[in-house]
Each structure stands twice: as C-alpha cells, then as structure tokens.
Amino acid sequence: MLLTSNVHRVLLHVSAFSLSQVNSQRLFSVEYAVKLLKKLVDDGNFKLGKAVHALLVVSSHASEDHIIQNNCLINLYSRCGQLAVARRVFDRSSQRNVVSWSILMAGYLHNGYAWEVTKLFKDMISVDKIFPNEYVLSTVLSSCSSGGLLHEGRQCHTLVLKAGLVFHQYVKNALLSLYTVSSDMEGVLEILKSVPGLDIITYNSVLKGFLDHGYTSEALDVFSRMLAHGSAGDSVSYVNIFGLCARFKDLKLGKQVHCRMLKSGLQLDVFLSSAIMDMYGKCGEISGARYIFDSYANHNVVSWTAILAANFQNECFEEALKLFLRMELQDVIPNEYTFAVLLNSCAGLSALGCGKTLHARVEQTGHGAFVVVGNALINMYFRSGHIEATRALFSSMICRDTVTWNMIISGFSHHGLGEEALDVFQHMLAAEEQPNYVTFVGVLLACGHLGRIEEGFYYLQHLMRDIGLEPGLEHYTCVVGLLGKAGKLDEAENFMRSTPVTWDVVAWRTLLNACNVHCNYGLGKRVADHLLQLNPNDVGTYILLSNMHAKVKRWDGVAKIRKLLRERNIKKEPGLSWTEIRNETHVFVSDDTQHPETAQIHEKVRKLLADIKPLGYVPDTASVLHDVEQEQQEGYLSYHSEKLAVAYALMKTPSQAPIHVIKNLRICDDCHSALKLISKVTMRMIVVRDVNRFHSFQDGSCSCADYW
DNA sequence: GTAGGGTTAG
Numbered sequence: 020m021l022l023t024s025n026v027h028r029v030l031l032h033v034s035a036f037s038l039s040q041v042n043s044q045r046l047f048s049v050e051y052a053v054k055l056l057k058k059l060v061d062d063g064n065f066k067l068g069k070a071v072h073a074l075l076v077v078s079s080h081a082s083e084d085h086i087i088q089n090n091c092l093i094n095l096y097s098r099c100g101q102l103a104v105a106r107r108v109f110d111r112s113s114q115r116n117v118v119s120w121s122i123l124m125a126g127y128l129h130n131g132y133a134w135e136v137t138k139l140f141k142d143m144i145s146v147d148k149i150f151p152n153e154y155v156l157s158t159v160l161s162s163c164s165s166g167g168l169l170h171e172g173r174q175c176h177t178l179v180l181k182a183g184l185v186f187h188q189y190v191k192n193a194l195l196s197l198y199t200v201s202s203d204m205e206g207v208l209e210i211l212k213s214v215p216g217l218d219i220i221t222y223n224s225v226l227k228g229f230l231d232h233g234y235t236s237e238a239l240d241v242f243s244r245m246l247a248h249g250s251a252g253d254s255v256s257y258v259n260i261f262g263l264c265a266r267f268k269d270l271k272l273g274k275q276v277h278c279r280m281l282k283s284g285l286q287l288d289v290f291l292s293s294a295i296m297d298m299y300g301k302c303g304e305i306s307g308a309r310y311i312f313d314s315y316a317n318h319n320v321v322s323w324t325a326i327l328a329a330n331f332q333n334e335c336f337e338e339a340l341k342l343f344l345r346m347e348l349q350d351v352i353p354n355e356y357t358f359a360v361l362l363n364s365c366a367g368l369s370a371l372g373c374g375k376t377l378h379a380r381v382e383q384t385g386h387g388a389f390v391v392v393g394n395a396l397i398n399m400y401f402r403s404g405h406i407e408a409t410r411a412l413f414s415s416m417i418c419r420d421t422v423t424w425n426m427i428i429s430g431f432s433h434h435g436l437g438e439e440a441l442d443v444f445q446h447m448l449a450a451e452e453q454p455n456y457v458t459f460v461g462v463l464l465a466c467g468h469l470g471r472i473e474e475g476f477y478y479l480q481h482l483m484r485d486i487g488l489e490p491g492l493e494h495y496t497c498v499v500g501l502l503g504k505a506g507k508l509d510e511a512e513n514f515m516r517s518t519p520v521t522w523d524v525v526a527w528r529t530l531l532n533a534c535n536v537h538c539n540y541g542l543g544k545r546v547a548d549h550l551l552q553l554n555p556n557d558v559g560t561y562i563l564l565s566n567m568h569a570k571v572k573r574w575d576g577v578a579k580i581r582k583l584l585r586e587r588n589i590k591k592e593p594g595l596s597w598t599e600i601r602n603e604t605h606v607f608v609s610d611d612t613q614h615p616e617t618a619q620i621h622e623k624v625r626k627l628l629a630d631i632k633p634l635g636y637v638p639d640t641a642s643v644l645h646d647v648e649q650e651q652q653e654g655y656l657s658y659h660s661e662k663l664a665v666a667y668a669l670m671k672t673p674s675q676a677p678i679h680v681i682k683n684l685r686i687c688d689d690c691h692s693a694l695k696l697i698s699k700v701t702m703r704m705i706v707v708r709d710v711n712r713f714h715s716f717q718d719g720s721c722s723c724a725d726y727w
Numbered sequence: 728g729t730a731g732g733g734t735t736a737g
Contacts, residue, residue, distance in 0.1 A: 324736080356735045391736045
C-alpha cells in the first residue's frame with residue numbers, strides 16, 4: 020500500500036493525467052515495463068520515462084540483471100541527450116549483449132561523440148568478445164563517416180565483407196555514405212555496381228553524395244534511373260533535386276521537376292516546401308515561391324526563412340520585412356538564418372533604423388554571436404554607409420569566416436577606402452584565412468581605386484594562381500577598370516582584346532565609363548556602338564555617350580541622341596532617392612511635386628545652389644537634362660532626386676548629423692559637383708549610395724576622388 | 728529492446 024502511494028506520488032509529480040497511462044501494479048512485470056518504456060521513448064515522453072525508471076528504483080524493481088529492461092533504459096537516456104546516465108546504466112548492468120552495445124553506440128553517435136563509438140566498438144570485441152551484427156556495423160560506419168575516421172571506416176568495410184553483410188540495406192547505405200564523405204565517388208560507383216538492390220534511401224544518399232561532390236550529371240542520372248525503375252522518389256529525393264536546380268539557377272529544370280512531382284501525387288511537407296521555395300527564389304521566380312508558401316500550412320522557422328530569403332533574393336526587401344511580422348504573429352521563433360535574411364533586407368534598403376532595432380534584438384537573444392548574423396550586420400552597416408559601426412563590429416567579432424573578410428574588403432573598396440581594404444587583405448593572409456574568388460574581386464577593386472596597376476596584376480597573375488584560383492570574368496573586368504581609371508585606355512582595350520573570355524555588358528560599360536571620364540571620344544564612340552549592338556535599348560549607354568558629346572561640346576550629338584531616345588520611346592528609369600530620418604523613410608523622385616513640402620524643399624535647393632555659386636559651382640545643364648522629360652515646361656526648374664533628398668535631410672536633421680541618401684541610379688556629374696560644395700558650405704558629411712558605390716562628401720571633396 | 732537519406736544566410 021505504501022509502495023503504491025509512493026508510485027502515485029512519483030507519477031503525479033510528472034504529470035496530472037499521465038497516471039492513467041501507467042498501471043503501477045503491472046509495472047513490476049518486466050514485460051510491461053519494457054513495453055511501456057519503448058512506447059514512451061517512441062512518443063518522446065522522456066519525462067514520464069524517467070519517472071518510470073525512478074519508480075523501478077524506488078520499488079527495488081530495477082533489476083540490474085535484466086538485459087532488455089536495461090537496454091530500454093539506456094535507450095531512454097541516450098535519446099534524451101543524457102549520455103552520462105545512459106552510460107551509468109550500461110556500466111552497472113551485470114549482463115549486456117550486442118543490443119546494449121548497439122544502443123549505447125547510437126547514443127554516442129547522435130549526441131555528437133562519433134569518435135567515441137569506435138572505442139566502444141573495440142571494447143565490445145576485445146572485452147565482451149561479441150562479434151558485430153548489422154546494427155552495430157551500420158552505426159559504427161555512420162560514426163566513421165560523421166567523425167571523419169576514414170581509415171577506421173575502411174577497416175570496417177573488411178569486417179562487413181567478412182560478416183557477409185554487404186547486401187544488408189542499412190549496412191550498404193552506411194558504407195556508401197562513408198565513401199561519399201571520403202570523396203571517393205569511384206568507390207561509390209563500385210559498390211553500386213557490385214551490390215545490387217537499391218532502396219529509396221540508397222538512391223537518395225547516393226544522389227546527395229553526387230550533388231555534394233559536384234557530380235551533377237551523375238546525380239541526375241541516379242534520379243532518372245530511380246524513376247525508371249519504378250521507384251517514384253519521395254520528398255527527400257525531390258528536396259535534393261530542387262537543391263540542384265537552385266544551385267545552378269536552372270528554372271527550366273526546376274519547373275520540369277516540379278511538374279513531375281505534382282504528377283506523382285507527392286504531398287508537400289515542410290522540407291519539400293522549403294526546398295521548392297528556395298529553388299524558385301534563387302531562380303528569380305518569386306511568384307513560384309509565394310505560391311508554394313500559400314499552398315502549405317504548417318510552416319516552421321526554416322520554411323518561413325526560406326520564403327523571406329526568396330523575397331530578399333528577388334529584391335523584395337520590404338516584403339521580406341513585412342512577412343517577418345506575420346511570422347512573429349504566428350509565434351514562430353526566428354533563428355540565426357532568419358535574422359541574417361532580415362538584416363540583409365535592411366541592407367538592401369539601407370534601412371538603418373530597422374537594422375539597428377534588429378541589431379539590438381540579436382544582441383538580446385544571443386544570435387549576434389553567429390557568423391552569419393555578424394556578417395549580415397557588417398553588410399547592413401556598410402550598405403547604410405556607417406563605416407565606423409562596421410569597423411567596431413569587425414574588431415569585436417569572435418567568429419569570422421571568409422565571407423566576413425570578403426565583406427570588409429569589398430565594403431572598404433566600395434567606399435573608396437582602398438588602403439584600408441588592402442590592409443585588411445594582408446591581415447586576412449596573416450590570419451591564414453584562405454582567400455577565395457570573391458576576395459580577389461574586392462582586392463582588385465581596391466587596387467583600382469588606388470591606381471596600383473602593378474600590384475593588381477601581381478594578384479591576378481601570381482597570387483591567385485599560387486593559391487590555385489582561376490581568375491574569372493569579374494576579375495578581368497576589375498583589371499579593365501583598373502587600367503581605365505589610370506587613363507591607360509588603349510591598354511585596357513588591348514587587355515580586353517587579348518584576354519580569352521566572353522566579355523559582358525558590365526565590362527564594356529566599365530571601359531566606356533573610363534572613356535567618358537578621360538574624355539576619350541574616339542574609343543568611347545566605338546565602345547558605345549559595340550554596347551548598342553549588344554543592347555540597342557540600353558539607356559545607360561546613351562547617357563554616357565551623350566555625356567561624352569557634351570564634354571567635347573558636340574551639341575548636335577547630344578541633340579541627336581535625345582531625338583533618338585524620343586523616337587524609340589526609350590525611357591530612363593525614374594531617378595529615385597531616399598533618406599531615413601528618425602526611423603522614417605522619405606522617398607524623392609526627380610522633378611517630384613507630390614511631396615507635401617515641395618515648395619520648401621525647392622526653396623532650400625535654390626538657396627543651397629546660390630550658396631555654392633561663389634565657390635565656383637556652374638550648373639552642368641547637359642548632365643541635368645538627361646533626367647528630365649523633354650516636354651519639360653519652359654522656365655520650370657527641375658532638380659534631381661538626390662538634391663531634393665539632401666535638401667530635405669538638411670532641413671530636418673540637427674546641424675552636425677551626417678546625411679545618408681540612397682539612389683537607384685548612378686549619380687550624375689552635376690549633382691556630384693554640387694554635393695561636394697554643399698558639404699563644404701554646410702559643414703556636413705553627406706554619404707550617397709548609388710547603384711555602383713558610395714560617395715562620401717566632406718569639406719568639398721568626395722571619397723571617390725571624382726571617378727565613378 | 729537497436730540502425731539509414733532532407734530544408735533556410737553570403
């Protein structure tokens with residue numbers, strides 16, 4: 020009676036309603052205890068499982084000599100992460116068998132102690148003289164794969180052959196993943212050939228293995244072989260294949276696979292919907308991602324983050340931030356990836372206020388310590404033009420990876436801080452962080468700003484090769500920019516002719532831009548013609564061309580281009596600038612009259628322009644007019660959006676505050692020279708982010724040194 | 728009484 024009440028007390032302690040689940044009288048039959056423990060572990064009800072253990076101890080029924088009951092207990096504790104307790108039960112058991120060992124090994128494997136498993140394995144054979152079965156071998160093989168113990172894994176392969184277990188599905192699959200981890204895809208193919216019988220798990224792990232090692236066509240081959248052999252493919256197979264489409268941004272293939280999946284009648288699950296959203300997002304078809312998001316109801320953090328990321332990747336930054344509010348309303352707890360996407364969305368908008376709020380939040384939740392979050396913060400502060408905050412963050416970061424270094428290097432470069440960028444690069448080398456493809460893009464950009472031609476070529480031709488990196492189009496384009504900026508236009512052109520790559524619009528535009536800045540009309544005209552052949556409607560080319568005409572005072576040329584644009588009805592994307600003041604974003608369109616304070620803003624611009632006139636400002640009408648519609652009324656003064664934004668910010672912020680403006684296009688010559696002088700007369704720092712880079716105006720000069 | 732494959736950031 021006393022015993023029963025003890026029993027009840029223990030159970031009541033655990034949960035009020037669980038009492039009915041346990042028949043305390045029958046608990047003392049081992050069979051019942053075993054059955055109960057298994058059920059509780061299966062349900063993940065570890066709390067009650069532990070209570071049952073307590074009960075067995077209290078009632079002196081924890082028979083140390085009952086193998087099966089002990090095995091259940093070992094399993095219980097290793098499943099809920101209490102390895103030490105599991106180990107104690109194991110060590111105290113007077114008897115144990117191959118199952119006991121197998122359970123304990125699985126426990127160590129799943130709790131991240133893969134290398135301990137091989138030790139246990141040796142003990143099992145040498146101390147208990149037990150020969151491994153299929154359970155033990157598959158667990159040990161998995162441990163070798165995940166612990167990187169490739170040599171031991173191969174020894175186990177011999178044992179597998181000895182035991183005649185190569186045909187066993189679990190063992191075979193564990194072997195295959197061992198060879199996959201070892202990057203021995205030939206070994207994988209050999210096992211596939213020599214051992215027949217593939218189940219869905221085999222297909223999927225081989226598929227993943229090929230994908231991870233870049234064997235794309237082999238992966239697709241496995242997939243189609245699977246379909247051909249009547250195995251429909253489950254959600255795991257499709258997740259992998261969608262991952263492939265995403266990686267290669269192959270929308271066509273992605274859609275085909277999606278159709279195939281729909282035909283097979285496979286239902287969406289949270290993994291699958293994440294993978295499909297990821298695919299559509301990376302392939303640039305946000306509508307597809309949104310459709311999937313709406314078709315599935317049980318989203319978790321990952322799938323929410325996937326739809327946020329898809330929006331981010333397609334530049335729907337605001338949408339991403341709005342969706343996050345919905346996510347929070349549904350009580351989904353964000354993780355480090357979520358915060359990274361959100362911060363990067365803020366970076367896209369240069370929404371410093373929102374970014375700062377998120378910064379505070381990640382500090383509070385502890386997510387700030389994740390590299391992905393740190394990198395996103397750096398990106399956010401950089402893109403919002405706050406270099407000081409970036410420097411502070413970078414030096415305080417505990418974990419840095421290649422991306423961190425790359426961001427700092429290219430960030431400094433985009434701000435025109437070439438010296439600092441190269442300095443960081445040297446630190447990166449000293450820290451033995453391996454530079455990659457992206458690193459050198461930033462490095463070459465920095466060389467460009469500093470005009471260090473020889474150094475740039477050294478990195479391109481020697482350092483990259485020494486590291487084993489093949490220079491690509493982006494690097495070569497940087498070199499064109501490097502030579503162009505230094506005024507070595509013929510060298511730049513020769514470099515383009517002699518380098519065997521397919522040059523894209525970006526590269527030609529870099530050269531054209533250099534021609535424009537250095538007033539090389541002849542070459543500029545040729546390059547522009549070439550660009551217009553590639554894309555006859557490219558407004559950017561027309562603008563640069565017209566600029567060049569204006570510089571050499573060929574006004575007929577300017578007029579001709581304007582006429583051409585009108586005839587072909589080619590319209591420039593409207594100029595748009597925005598600035599954030601006390602957490603509110605104010606957007607300005609060129610020639611905007613919609614703003615409630617238009618009159619005051621225009622008055623302010625007029626005053627500013629009058630103030631800088633004595634400093635030598637002459638309105639550059641040629642440059643201004645490109646933004647203006649031809650039907651502009653006579654006598655009406657129009658202003659570019661960045662002038663409006665700067666004027667407004669000057670009106671609304673304290674007299675020492677730096678001003679941050681973001682613009683969707685390239686800043687024009689006129690605004691550039693005006694802003695330089697405005698920074699001088701107002702004694703303000705004005706940072707403008709345009710499509711290409713940052714311009715930091717201070718005391719009459721700009722960080723781009725008038726080349727952009 | 729035990730074991731295998733999957734999703735989100737740059």
